[in-house]
Amino acid sequence: MIKYDIRKNAYYDSVTLMLISKEIKTIDGVTEALVGMGTELNKELTVNLNLMTEQLNEISANDFYIAANVESEEVMTVVISTVDELLTKKKVESGSEYQPVSLNAALEMQPDANMVVVSIPGKYAEEEVNKLLDNDLNVMLFSDNVSIETELNLKQKAVDKGLLMMGPDCGTAIINGIPLAFANVVKKGNIGVVGASGTGTQEVTCLIDQMGAGVSQVIGTGGRDLKSEIGGLMMIQAMEALMADDSTDVIVLISKPPAPEVAEKILQLTKKTDKPVVVDFIGGDHSIIKSVGAYPCTTLEDAALKAVALSKGEVPEDFDGFAVENDVIDNIVTTGLSKMKPDQKYLRGLYTGGTLADEAMKMLGHTFGGIYSNIPLEPKYELKSLTELTGHVCLDLGEDQFTVGRPHPMIDPSTRSDRFVTDIDDEVAVVLVDVVLGYGSHLDPASEVATSIKAIRKNLAKKDKDIFVVASITGTVGDPQGLAESTQTLEEAGIIVMPSNAQAVRLVKAFMSKLSGGRYE
């Protein structure tokens, strides 16, 4: 039956309209749907799609309407409630209950606030953050496009005043148990984390939670903090805070390899505390870390394991294996290989988390003869074209070239859904993905991945082919999306879910080695 929902003189922004259009077409019992403004030509398209009823004549160019072919009245009710939910969600997310029109008004309304999250266009951030620091407020600066000179000035001011200035481009933090921006529901505990990488920090804190431990504070620094220009000002500030914090017994530092002089400064600081310090300078040199008595790590998972062991007073050990017996892994690999055709040989890593993509490429190294990427390990593996992929490819879909005009793929997974369609061709054997849960992320990213993989498998089945899909979930049982529910959703789509990004990558490495007849071993 054809049903309509018409909203007179209703205007919604285009991004919301697109989201609505996409969502309602996926509702069970909807066979066709059109969402739009009631212009003459849109109405003509409605007729062409066989969605015509008399109600169409009631609609004018300034009316928003949904026309849908639905199985029943009940399905249309679901359609309308889904639309309302998406529209309401948009308003709630923007905080419609309380919207002070200026910083001063906000401070007057919340005189006891001691931390402010700033998320405004980068070019305006300096002025606002300066005002906040002048008011002795700690800052989490979510905005990007802030110059490194501005970052240095703001951080120097914060350090002089004993304040935190997390960022710019700081995507995650948990302060006194409160998750800020992209963050997970992590148990309280005695491990303090300082991270210069967003999803890297999320992966470590989630694994800490899954291992039964918890965090005292999670402090972000922004990705450039350990560059020479900034000198690790905020990592040092955060470390000193955790060193003095009675509820922190173990400190974890996460960053891409810092500038050597910055690494030296930070590692020297670890000597000034009796608290054990676990350091994951992802892919960086371990010897210098060991030389100051800190604990180096091979992966983000290894960092979490060592931190948890130390938090319990145990001796940490390196971990580079699997959580299950090797014969289980062998069985997974053998089963997967039995479905491969001779022309299937390539890897596609489609990541929403940049640090996780980076970790994957570093772990796989040159075993495949090089992995092409938009964030390559070496310039020669920079992808020349994002539309014509060849060879092994690992993408960070959160980078600017994929997010222009659309939200980050952790918020709107359609970027990755589109890439599944375009990037997985007949020669692809393995797909490696991350699924990031938590506040700020999409409400059900696992279903989005599962839906895409099911569609790909359906097409491949026509050619008597299949693919080997491996995922890891960065999340906790307390996250709104649910860790167990997300795992089940992926597994029901035939996706192998590993306990961490590191183990997912190891499984892929084992599979690719066998696939190539040992050439990659």
Add this chain to the structure above:
Amino acid sequence: MEAVRITDRLLDYINSHKGETGQIHSVFDGSFNIIDAEGCLIGILSADKDLSPLSMIVNCQSFNHKSIVQGHLCEFTDGAIHFQNTKLKINTSKPEVVNLSLKHIDNNHISIRTEKLEDLKKFIINEGSLAGIAELIKYIEIKETASFINLKSADINEYSDFIKERLLELINNIIDENLELFKSAIQKTVGFGPGLTPSTDDFLTGIIIMMNSLNQTGLGSMLDGINILCAGKTTKISEEMIKHATKGYVPESYKYFIEVLLDNNKEDIAEAVGKVIKIGSSSGTDFLFGVYCMALINSEKLRRLENDQI
């Protein structure tokens, strides 16, 4: 609330409409519109929005606000807009004043370099949002006439599929400089596609802006009355966008892009294209598609003129 940046046209408007009232027409998360008794639409924008021809940017990030409600009245006064029923006012006494008119290119024979247009096409395909009608750029060929290549076997979205023939008709009427058929084609094209400004309107805006900027004999006169043809056939917001475009006024990022595109001393269009693509869901991309088509039409016309002279 303070106006931080304002267009010269809006400032003139406020100064000449003191004591008059308007009504809140539509409210979005990052902007809202006021409509006056003559149907003129004024945009009030947050800082991350693109300044449009009759708009101002204020020091407020979100307008999902109990004080800003569709249908509420406001009054233009000396140095401020006062909103009735609330204490809210926008102070307009000290903003930066911005001119968004596009200059005509004096040289009637300006030709945009082929490489630049190829770059534009690549950006649209690789980085644009193709959810509207811009995916047709992959198949369009504009020479002496416009046609689609390999489109029959292509898997295109429902919007592109619906509008493809009419779009071709519109472009061919521009190539032929057939005013009557062009106006007829406009009426058969305007107001179609997803979004608040339907995709074809963004495309038409690109076409119109290029006609205006290139200032070629024959093309400029084709713009007369376009806004009247579009009235009632699309959303109010879109109508206003087209009206401003016919007069040579465009949003700030569009202006910057057109200036870079037409400046033969500037080769890299990436930054300017990036700013445009960010507009709306697919609006920026559909606008660029229109610009691309009109630029090709122009290049082809100049090539024919040169050949005739030889």
